[in-house]
Amino acid sequence: MRLSDVAKQLRKIVGRDAVLDRAEDLMLYEYDAGVARSTPGLVVFPQTTEHVSRIVKLAAEAQVSIVPRGAGTGLSGGSISRDRGMVLVFSRMNKILELDLPSLRAVVQPGVVNLDLSAAVNREGYYFAPDPASQRSCTIGGNVAENSGGPHTLAYGVTVNHVTGLEIVLSDGRIANVGGKALDPAGYDLTGFLVGSEGTLGIVTAITVKLTRVSEAVSTMLGIFDTVDDAANTVVALTAAGITPTALEMLDGWTLRTVEEATHAGYPLDSGAVLLIEVEGLRESIPEQEEAVRQVCKKQKAREVRVAKNEKERALLWAGRKNAFAAIGRISPSYYTQDGVVPRTMIPATLRHIDQLGKKYGIQVGNIFHAGDGNLHPIILYDLRDQEQTDRVHQLCHEILEWCVKVGGSITGEHGVGLEKQNMMGLMFTQEELEVMERLRVALNPSSVLNPQKILPTTLGCGEVRIARSKPAEAHA
Amino acid sequence: MSSATPAATITAELAAIVGESNALDQEAALKAAAIDGVLPAAVVSPGSAEEVAAVLRLANSRQWSVVSAGAFGDQSTGFPPERVDVVLNTRRLTGIEHYDPGDLTMGVAAGTRLSEIFQRLGEHRQMLPIDCAQAAGRTVGGVMAAASSGPLKHGFGGLREFCIGVKFVTGDGKLARGGGRVVKNVAGYDLMKLMIGSWGTLGVMVEANFKVFPKPRQTRTFILDFLLSGGAVQFRDRLMKSALPFLCADILSPRASEYVPGMQSQNWRLLLRAAGSDTVLARYRTELGHYIVGDFEGTDEERLWGAVSDFQETVLARHHNAMVMQVSVPPESLGAVIGSAERAGIENNFLPAVLGRCNIGSLLVALVPLAVDPPAAIQYVNAASAFRAGLTKDSSAIVMRCPREAKGHFNVWGDTPTDLGLMRTVKQALDPGGILDRGRFLL
Numbered sequence: 001m002r003l004s005d006v007a008k009q010l011r012k013i014v015g016r017d018a019v020l021d022r023a024e025d026l027m028l029y030e031y032d033a034g035v036a037r038s039t040p041g042l043v044v045f046p047q048t049t050e051h052v053s054r055i056v057k058l059a060a061e062a063q064v065s066i067v068p069r070g071a072g073t074g075l076s077g078g079s080i081s082r083d084r085g086m087v088l089v090f091s092r093m094n095k096i097l098e099l100d101l102p103s104l105r106a107v108v109q110p111g112v113v114n115l116d117l118s119a120a121v122n123r124e125g126y127y128f129a130p131d132p133a134s135q136r137s138c139t140i141g142g143n144v145a146e147n148s149g150g151p152h153t154l155a156y157g158v159t160v161n162h163v164t165g166l167e168i169v170l171s172d173g174r175i176a177n178v179g180g181k182a183l184d185p186a187g188y189d190l191t192g193f194l195v196g197s198e199g200t201l202g203i204v205t206a207i208t209v210k211l212t213r214v215s216e217a218v219s220t221m222l223g224i225f226d227t228v229d230d231a232a233n234t235v236v237a238l239t240a241a242g243i244t245p246t247a248l249e250m251l252d253g254w255t256l257r258t259v260e261e262a263t264h265a266g267y268p269l270d271s272g273a274v275l276l277i278e279v280e281g282l283r284e285s286i287p288e289q290e291e292a293v294r295q296v297c298k299k300q301k302a303r304e305v306r307v308a309k310n311e312k313e314r315a316l317l318w319a320g321r322k323n324a325f326a327a328i329g330r331i332s333p334s335y336y337t338q339d340g341v342v343p344r345t346m347i348p349a350t351l352r353h354i355d356q357l358g359k360k361y362g363i364q365v366g367n368i369f370h371a372g373d374g375n376l377h378p379i380i381l382y383d384l385r386d387q388e389q390t391d392r393v394h395q396l397c398h399e400i401l402e403w404c405v406k407v408g409g410s411i412t413g414e415h416g417v418g419l420e421k422q423n424m425m426g427l428m429f430t431q432e433e434l435e436v437m438e439r440l441r442v443a444l445n446p447s448s449v450l451n452p453q454k455i456l457p458t459t460l461g462c463g464e465v466r467i468a469r470s471k472p473a474e475a476h477a
Numbered sequence: 478m479s480s481a482t483p484a485a486t487i488t489a490e491l492a493a494i495v496g497e498s499n500a501l502d503q504e505a506a507l508k509a510a511a512i513d514g515v516l517p518a519a520v521v522s523p524g525s526a527e528e529v530a531a532v533l534r535l536a537n538s539r540q541w542s543v544v545s546a547g548a549f550g551d552q553s554t555g556f557p558p559e560r561v562d563v564v565l566n567t568r569r570l571t572g573i574e575h576y577d578p579g580d581l582t583m584g585v586a587a588g589t590r591l592s593e594i595f596q597r598l599g600e601h602r603q604m605l606p607i608d609c610a611q612a613a614g615r616t617v618g619g620v621m622a623a624a625s626s627g628p629l630k631h632g633f634g635g636l637r638e639f640c641i642g643v644k645f646v647t648g649d650g651k652l653a654r655g656g657g658r659v660v661k662n663v664a665g666y667d668l669m670k671l672m673i674g675s676w677g678t679l680g681v682m683v684e685a686n687f688k689v690f691p692k693p694r695q696t697r698t699f700i701l702d703f704l705l706s707g708g709a710v711q712f713r714d715r716l717m718k719s720a721l722p723f724l725c726a727d728i729l730s731p732r733a734s735e736y737v738p739g740m741q742s743q744n745w746r747l748l749l750r751a752a753g754s755d756t757v758l759a760r761y762r763t764e765l766g767h768y769i770v771g772d773f774e775g776t777d778e779e780r781l782w783g784a785v786s787d788f789q790e791t792v793l794a795r796h797h798n799a800m801v802m803q804v805s806v807p808p809e810s811l812g813a814v815i816g817s818a819e820r821a822g823i824e825n826n827f828l829p830a831v832l833g834r835c836n837i838g839s840l841l842v843a844l845v846p847l848a849v850d851p852p853a854a855i856q857y858v859n860a861a862s863a864f865r866a867g868l869t870k871d872s873s874a875i876v877m878r879c880p881r882e883a884k885g886h887f888n889v890w891g892d893t894p895t896d897l898g899l900m901r902t903v904k905q906a907l908d909p910g911g912i913l914d915r916g917r918f919l920l
Contacts (some may be wrong), residue, residue, distance in 0.1 A: 125718070433652065
């Protein structure tokens with residue numbers, strides 16, 4: 001079927017105004033917040049689960065791939081169509097379907113913006129815990145696809161820890177439910193398995209999430225250090241001392257100066273690194289938690305530990321962290337935010353190694369990251385128009401991730417594999433291990449209509465794919 | 478038990494992989510490895526992931542049915558198997574593979590007993606919050622397969638919340654792995670979630686990695702009494718709205734208290750465990766107010782929670798013909814569980830005992846036969862259906878234990894909101910020959 005015919009069919013399903021196929025409209029959907037670009041063939045805006053189901057059936061028949069997309073804030077290319085397929089945008093499926101406060105659950109459509117859900121229950125003292133930096137615009141469907149984290153992941157867990165059920169459209173258009181409002185129902189935990197599968201196993205159309213009680217008291221501290229090493233050692237010492245901050249973020253000297261110029265958050269310009277440390281709990285527990293943090297910081301040669309005195313000071317400290325990427329955008333034509341994880345005991349050595357790699361490649365690298373769970377975000381400055389430099393940046397990234405894996409870590413902590421890192425999966429997994437994952441993908445998505453060419457290496461498992469394609473009808477028997 | 482392949486042939490072929498001393502078919506060995514009363518044809522104990530893979534490749538090609546086992550702690554859950562050709566024992570897959578106290582992570586082989594892990598973590602004042610029944614004697618593979626949990630599930634979540642990596646072998650002998658060693662990781666499919674609670678039907682686990690936790694410095698457990706269940710449920714509702722965090726929050730019916738030594742009471746009880754300094758604990762005391770009838774700390778507190786964890790075992794030790802169900806409900810449905818257990822008990826001549834994590838909807842319901850005639854199989858069937866019928870949408874009630882004779886007459890796994898077709902697709906992908914745990918699971 002030609003794309004123009006598919007568009008015609010799509011308009012019959014979702015309405016005339018819910019399909020885009022003009023070049024100038026499609027351009028808007030060729031990128032996400034990462035570095036990859038590719039123009040889709042069509043864009044469609046379903047309004048109901050039934051729409052999604054009919055679209056999937058049509059796509060399977062027409063052999064056009066489908067890439068689900070929320071707000072397009074992803075960083076690994078997960079919502080980019082590589083083969084001029086159809087981008088399925090959830091901006092019109094953005095309703096909160098149910099708030100069940102007595103059970104601490106909400107049921108939402110995938111297009112609901114992360115922070116909007118928290119806002120809807122904030123007055124009653126609840127919120128949705130996963131807090132990616134993009135939470136003002138990113139959608140819960142996107143959070144589910146990528147299993148997103150955020151600064152408070154350290155204490156409250158990533159998205160999968162807050163999802164108890166899903167409604168999902170399978171690759172043959174069938175609508176299925178997994179899980180519900182109860183924890184751990186009988187049978188496999190397909191909810192947990194599907195969260196983070198980046199749209200490659202099914203298209204999520206409704207999500208049951210946990211709501212979390214807002215803590216009674218919170219304290220935000222700023223640990224100021226002369227060197228990156230001291231700050232990094234403090235992260236290790238805090239973890240080892242059994243102190244459990246709800247957030248533990250680090251900015252190195254270069255990054256904090258860049259941020260300070262743009263945001264005036266109060267980070268001292270002459271420091272080597274700062275740690276943003278947050279503790280929560282009952283009012284009575286805050287002074288003792290603050291004191292425990294202060295003691296560890298001092299022992300690790302902190303120059304000073306400041307405590308935000310009020311909500312305004314607290315917001316300002318966080319503003320520096322949350323606006324960091326915008327601040328960097330002011331000074332560099334392009335930047336690449338990497339996402340790797342190392343054991344927390346390896347943070348000091350890892351930061352030294354990244355510093356050396358930056359020097360080796362002659363590239364400026366800043367570090368701002370979720371130190372508390374070892375999730376690094378080296379920010380790499382470059383000029384996309386300079387091909388030679390861009391190549392160097394990719395090499396540098398590869399070496400950083402190779403190091404992460406070598407010391408026992410991961411190539412991605414929260415941004416996802418997408419199309420950015422699929423060919424680095426071999427760093428972490430053997431061919432046989434990847435084949436087992438491929439087998440699951442083929443079982444659930446036999447014709448590869450759903451978000452093809454993502455997560456698993458492009459070179460993998462062609463044989464199995466062919467076998468499965470020859471008998472797709474059995475897949476969901 | 479009849480088997481398609483003669484036992485001697487099976488044993489000889491397995492011995493070629495693992496050595497003669499690790500492939501047994503003597504009667505004593507088979508009896509020790511019986512699965513819900515069914516003797517296997519052979520017991521094999523591989524010494525490495527590669528040997529597990531070789532055993533499963535062989536079993537798959539021969540269509541032998543395989544049941545994996547560690548401490549045999551939950552092998553009487555599920556339907557009794559029609560036939561077991563091979564019990565794959567993980568007893569040689571033991572040891573702590575890595576432990577980084579500074580990173581709060583640990584990796585262990587599947588056959589490792591939790592006691593070994595607890596001891597090692599204790600040296601660093603750290604803990605793995607798995608406090609299921611008889612936890613110390615269980616193996617890592619066993620608790621993963623059964624998604625075992627206990628009172629600490631309230632504060633730390635279940636295994637799905639802190640298992641960060643898994644290595645397993647698929648039914649056809651492929652080495653698979655999900656996750657890794659770090660606490661945050663989204664590379665590849667989350668195979669940990671598939672393995673946890675899959676009851677050995679998707680693969681044989683060989684290793685698992687965990688996030689571990691610092692032990693709270695000081696904890697105290699407050700006991701609160703209520704004359705009626707309604708009062709306890711109402712207070713529970715208040716707690717769910719309050720800002721007070723707890724490590725454990727359990728409800729105990731008067732009948733259930735008989736199976737928790739030291740807790741016997743005519744009242745409904747809430748057992749609330751909090752952590753913090755004296756100042757913080759004083760705040761709890763003020764807020765919980767006059768409902769408090771006692772509090773525990775130190776070794777008494779540990780003993781109390783150990784007894785709560787062992788509830789199911791204590792019930793079964795006293796009444797071998799009791800039925801115990803593991804119930805998952807939306808938290809609001811606590812009252813429905815209590816009401817339904819009472820009705821199902823009365824109508825079918827059982828005494829209901831309810832215990833469990835009241836704020837997260839993870840409960841245990843024991844139906845103890847009245848001391849007259851032993852119940853007929855049909856009474857278990859009716860009691861389970863009556864109980865399940867009183868639950869709200871999205872709930873499930875798995876019969877963990879009941880007399881074997883009753884199991885043939887009803888679905889011990891019960892309903893689930895999760896799509897069965899999709900579960901079968903996953904099963905087919907990871908165990909294409911259908912050799913693992915054949916006939917015992919809900920699929």
